[in-house]
Amino acid sequence: MNKREEVLKKVDVKENFEKINKDILQICKKSNRNFEDIKLIAVTKYVSDERVEQAQKVGLTNFAENRSVNYLERKAKFPNQIWHLIGSLQTRKVKDVIDKVDYFHALDRQSLAQEINKRAEKVIKCFVQVNVSGEESKHGLKVEEVVDFIKSLEKYPKIKVVGLMTMAPFVDDEETIRNCFKKLKELQDDIKNLELIYAPCEFLSMGMSNDYKIAIEEGATHIRIGTALVGAELK
Numbered sequence: 328m329n330k331r332e333e334v335l336k337k338v339d340v341k342e343n344f345e346k347i348n349k350d351i352l353q354i355c356k357k358s359n360r361n362f363e364d365i366k367l368i369a370v371t372k373y374v375s376d377e378r379v380e381q382a383q384k385v386g387l388t389n390f391a392e393n394r395s396v397n398y399l400e401r402k403a404k405f406p407n408q409i410w411h412l413i414g415s416l417q418t419r420k421v422k423d424v425i426d427k428v429d430y431f432h433a434l435d436r437q438s439l440a441q442e443i444n445k446r447a448e449k450v451i452k453c454f455v456q457v458n459v460s461g462e463e464s465k466h467g468l469k470v471e472e473v474v475d476f477i478k479s480l481e482k483y484p485k486i487k488v489v490g491l492m493t494m495a496p497f498v499d500d501e502e503t504i505r506n507c508f509k510k511l512k513e514l515q516d517d518i519k520n521l522e523l524i525y526a527p528c529e530f531l532s533m534g535m536s537n538d539y540k541i542a543i544e545e546g547a548t549h550i551r552i553g554t555a556l557v558g559a560e561l562k
């Protein structure tokens with residue numbers, strides 16, 4: 328076995344997939360939720376095409392990349408999957424990528440919404456990204472900005488707000504992480520109560536390799552998992 332094969336072999340996508348599914352099932356039972364309501368998205372930004380193939384083979388159907396260039400490449404190579412663009416998007420890149428996006432998880436500013444509306448030929452399913460934890464380094468709107476921002480999107484017929492997205496802070500303290508997810512859920516309820524036709528906001532994109540179990544307990548509908556599912560080898 329050469330070096331590359333060794334590295335590839337270390338991660339067992341099938342085993343990881345089964346473990347995560349088992350976790351989802353268990354938490355669903357415990358918290359009275361439907362297994363079908365939770366979408367597992369394989370984040371493939373760290374891995375080679377071989378891994379994507381393995382993931383496809385075990386039955387994964389939702390995939391994500393965080394940069395528009397990689398997104399386009401991957402979607403072209405694996406066109407039959409559902410693809411999520413999960414990273415922040417520069418306004419000038421919108422025109423190249425937007426009509427190929429199945430779900431966009433990082434809508435975080437007015438100028439981006441405007442550009443998407445201008446360039447898109449179809450209605451784009453967007454998650455509004457929220458920086459719940461308030462860390463400087465993170466993208467996303469502040470919690471208190473979100474309602475006004477979403478109200479302001481009414482003038483953009485190409486934008487549909489299907490949900491909210493957040494990344495929890497990278498800390499060990501479970502309560503801090505849980506509070507972050509709880510806050511996003513509360514915000515989702517506020518937005519649902521507005522009953523905006525263009526913003527049904529039925530989904531919550533939250534939970535990654537380290538915190539997906541907490542996220543599901545707190546109402547996640549889309550968990551975005553890279554390392555714990557397909558691994559994190561360098562391409």
Ligand SMILES: *Cc1c(COP(=O)(O)O)cnc(C)c1O
Nearest residue numbers: 370393413535536551552553554
């Ligand atoms: C990389 C990334 C993930 C997956 O991270 P892991 O910790 O490897 O599971 C999820 N969401 C976003 C936005 C990412 O950039």
